[in-house]
Amino acid sequence: MSAVGASQGPATIGEEAATPYAVLPDPATLFLTRSKRLRALAPGHTLEPYLSFVADVAEAQHAAQADLPPAELPAAEAIRRALEQDTPPLARDTFEPGEAGVIAMRRFLEGLRQTVVPADAAAAIQSLHAASSEELSQLLAAALKDAPAENIAMRVLALAGLQIHLSRLAANLTAADLKRVAGGACPACGSPPMTGSVVGWPSAHNSRYCACALCGTMWNVVRIKCAFCSSTEGVGYHAIEGGPDTVKAETCDKCGRYLKVLYQVKDHMLDPLADDVATLGLDLLLAKEGWKRGGQNPFLLGY
Ligand SMILES: [Zn+2]
Ligand SMILES: [Zn+2]
Numbered sequence: 001m002s003a004v005g006a007s008q009g010p011a012t013i014g015e016e017a018a019t020p021y022a023v024l025p026d027p028a029t030l031f032l033t034r035s036k037r038l039r040a041l042a043p044g045h046t047l048e049p050y051l052s053f054v055a056d057v058a059e060a061q062h063a064a065q066a067d068l069p070p071a072e073l074p075a076a077e078a079i080r081r082a083l084e085q086d087t088p089p090l091a092r093d094t095f096e097p098g099e100a101g102v103i104a105m106r107r108f109l110e111g112l113r114q115t116v117v118p119a120d121a122a123a124a125i126q127s128l129h130a131a132s133s134e135e136l137s138q139l140l141a142a143a144l145k146d147a148p149a150e151n152i153a154m155r156v157l158a159l160a161g162l163q164i165h166l167s168r169l170a171a172n173l174t175a176a177d178l179k180r181v182a183g184g185a186c187p188a189c190g191s192p193p194m195t196g197s198v199v200g201w202p203s204a205h206n207s208r209y210c211a212c213a214l215c216g217t218m219w220n221v222v223r224i225k226c227a228f229c230s231s232t233e234g235v236g237y238h239a240i241e242g243g244p245d246t247v248k249a250e251t252c253d254k255c256g257r258y259l260k261v262l263y264q265v266k267d268h269m270l271d272p273l274a275d276d277v278a279t280l281g282l283d284l285l286l287a288k289e290g291w292k293r294g295g296q297n298p299f300l301l302g303y
Contacts (some may be wrong), residue, residue, distance in 0.1 A: 022187055023219075035058035038278075056117060059111075074090070086179075086182065087190070088188055092214060101165045109157075156298050188217040194211050197263075213273060233253070244267075249291070
């Protein structure tokens with residue numbers, strides 16, 4: 001990962017550093033770290049088959065990202081215009097995946113076809129593999145715009161392919177390309193946060209960083225404040241009784257939503273996406289109590 005908005009990255013040790021506003025993704029480690037965490041979480045878990053499937057996906061994403069042509073950002077002029085309009089440089093609702101997005105998707109699908117996956121996923125992989133580039137491009141664009149999808153498995157795979165493309169693009173952004181955007185959204189692509197992590201980085205010890213499910217960027221949001229509506233009143237914390245104290249849900253009385261908080265400062269193995277999926281039990285508990293999930297995770301569509 002690389003830090004922006006500060007002179008020191010999170011990996012810098014021993015020197016005084018300002019808290020970075022945002023940390024850009026490193027696609028070379030993002031999917032690999034995630035797949036390892038999923039493999040570690042899966043054995044004996046009530047969601048073991050699903051966690052193993054998401055690990056297969058992450059491994060295919062890792063293999064695909066290593067073998068793609070350089071990712072090209074929009075023109076500097078377009079990024080400058082976006083910033084003037086308080087829009088993220090890779091705003092997902094207007095972003096065109098283009099040929100590069102389709103190539104990333106095809107590489108990812110080729111890798112996944114070598115893996116044994118559940119029947120509905122296998123059928124979706126086959127359909128996507130057989131699709132024309134024009135069809136794939138449309139499907140990717142629809143997934144970015146959250147247009148209604150007939151086939152959930154295809155939507156999940158499209159978003160996984162887009163994670164590869166968007167993380168490679170976001171990795172090429174710089175501090176000058178990012179500023180805080182409305183509604184607590186990702187400053188690189190405008191997605192809602194997936195989860196928040198209280199990190200143990202030397203440059204930001206005990207600070208919270210929201211993670212983007214789409215592009216992998218992390219950005220600083222002060223603690224005990226709703227990540228969606230910015231309310232600092234009526235913020236509460238919920239956890240599964242008897243469960244680990246490293247993942248909690250931060251609820252907001254004002255907007256009725258919640259975001260999971262991962263205490264990486266207590267357990268550095270926690271992964272923003274993997275541990276979100278693995279703590280689905282917490283979502284089910286909160287849904288029963290009437291809370292609405294605010295975090296967006298392609299592997300928890302429908303929750
Ligand atoms: Zn993003
Ligand atoms: Zn709120």
